[in-house]
Amino acid sequence: MSTHSERKVKYIEETNLLKNTEYYSKLVPDLALDRDTWFVELLQNSKDCDFVFLDPDNGLEIKSKPYGRKNSSKFLFWREVESLWQSEKSLLTYQHFIREKRVNFIQRMLETLKEATNGSFVEAFSTPHVVFLLALQPKHQPLHGAIVESVQKNWSGQIKHWELIRATQLHVSGKI
Numbered sequence: 001m002s003t004h005s006e007r008k009v010k011y012i013e014e015t016n017l018l019k020n021t022e023y024y025s026k027l028v029p030d031l032a033l034d035r036d037t038w039f040v041e042l043l044q045n046s047k048d049c050d051f052v053f054l055d056p057d058n059g060l061e062i063k064s065k066p067y068g069r070k071n072s073s074k075f076l077f078w079r080e081v082e083s084l085w086q087s088e089k090s091l092l093t094y095q096h097f098i099r100e101k102r103v104n105f106i107q108r109m110l111e112t113l114k115e116a117t118n119g120s121f122v123e124a125f126s127t128p129h130v131v132f133l134l135a136l137q138p139k140h141q142p143l144h145g146a147i148v149e150s151v152q153k154n155w156s157g158q159i160k161h162w163e164l165i166r167a168t169q170l171h172v173s174g175k176i
Contacts, residue, residue, distance in 0.1 A: 032068030
């Protein structure tokens with residue numbers, strides 16, 4: 001039986017739901033030196049992986065929570081995104097919406113992600129509360145169509161697909 005202190009992600013890890021998947025579930029520390037060690041371990045554990053899903057509690061870094069400070073563990077830092085990208089990983093990052101018009105926020109985040117991941121193809125998928133930011137390595141870009149098709153097939157009406165440039169919601173057959 002689960003308690004509130006248990007992380008629910010472990011239940012997925014204990015199944016065979018996601019085949020050919022490696023997990024790195026070590027909690028992210030706040031202190032900079034500990035965080036650096038955590039990140040080196042993440043890079044080591046993902047060395048044979050092509051795709052990394054990052055699930056920070058809140059999303060990408062914000063100015064009010066600098067690296068190494070209290071509660072900085074709730075955020076992924078752009079330098080970590082850049083390092084993972086340089087290790088040839090495609091990335092999917094969880095991001096809570098903030099108090100900003102959604103279309104503007106998604107556009108801004110996609111532009112920043114594009115800058116941090118040189119040569120990437122970026123876009124987003126959103127639910128009413130969060131956005132998932134995708135950066136595909138050039139070698140993974142041929143998979144883009146299949147990814148979008150799978151998301152739209154499996155989560156039609158639940159997940160919206162957004163593209164860079166206009167950050168406009170894409171429609172398929174007139175359905176969201």
